Amino acid sequence: MRRFQVAGIPGWVFLPATLGVAFLVIPLVAMLSRVTWAEFPALISSDSSLAALKLSLVTAACSTLICLILGVPIALVLARTQLPGRAFLRVLVLLPLVLPPVVSGIALLYTFGRRGLIGEHLDVLGIQIAFSSIAVILAQAFVSLPFLVITIEGSLRTSGEKYEAVAATLGAPPTTVLRRVTLPLILPGLFAGLVLAFARALGEFGATLTFAGSIEGVTRTLPLEIYLQRETDAAAAIALSVVLMLVAAVVILLSRQREGAY
Secondary structure (H helix, E strand, C coil), X not given: CCCCCECXXXXXXXXXXHHHHHHHHHHHHHHHHCCCHHHHHHHHCCHHHHHHXXXXXXXXXXXXXXXXXXXXXXXXXXXXXXXXXXXXXHHHHHHHHCCCHHHHHHXXXXXXXXXXXXXXXXXXXXXXXXXXXXXXXXXXXXXXXXHHHHXXXXXXHHHCCHHHHHHHHCCCCHHHHHHHHHHHHCHHHHHHHHHHXXXXXXXXXXHHHHHHCCCCCCCCCHXXXXXXXXXXXXXXXXHHHHHHHHHHHHHHHHHHHHHHHC
């Protein structure tokens, strides 16, 4: 029997690939099979569900903006400098990727809580962050930022530095090189990083619950609403899970279309 190959890939690769896809898809199909479609509109249109969805979208967008503002400079430092201790800095930046979300929430609570490292000074000024919508945004940004940084750093390393070097030799100042050369070169990676950060923020649960709590209309995002509904109304929890899955799928599809435009 002729060995099946596509673009130099041995045929046996398709077996574990198929198993991997099945491992990811079958649980989603199983969840979809439990949806009561006749009641679906009513299940997802309650006041608490709509408030949770709106809060999730708004806070995820805000946290993604924070990731953009902070993440691009971090990635530039990691990819384009010979800063002493750069390897250790990378470990610190990527640490939230592997930390349990509840640990991230505890760390934020002891930083921005009323008796936290920074929070106690803000409390004197009458500013309270913990258990507020701002806490949700900070929790989402904390766990999402590494996704943006690692994606952009990879794009920067792939693009190389020759075009930037040419622009510099022609007299362009560093800021102009960054704006006119570097950023356009990494636009696909930047957009992919933003999508990953947004998707991660949208699905954040543990850090949000620990740091921001679950206050309806204030800190109760859609993942928290799903968790609470699971205890009282399994059908509603499944329906809201499908909504979250669909929103994430739309974001991913839009990102792929945007990448194809570059």
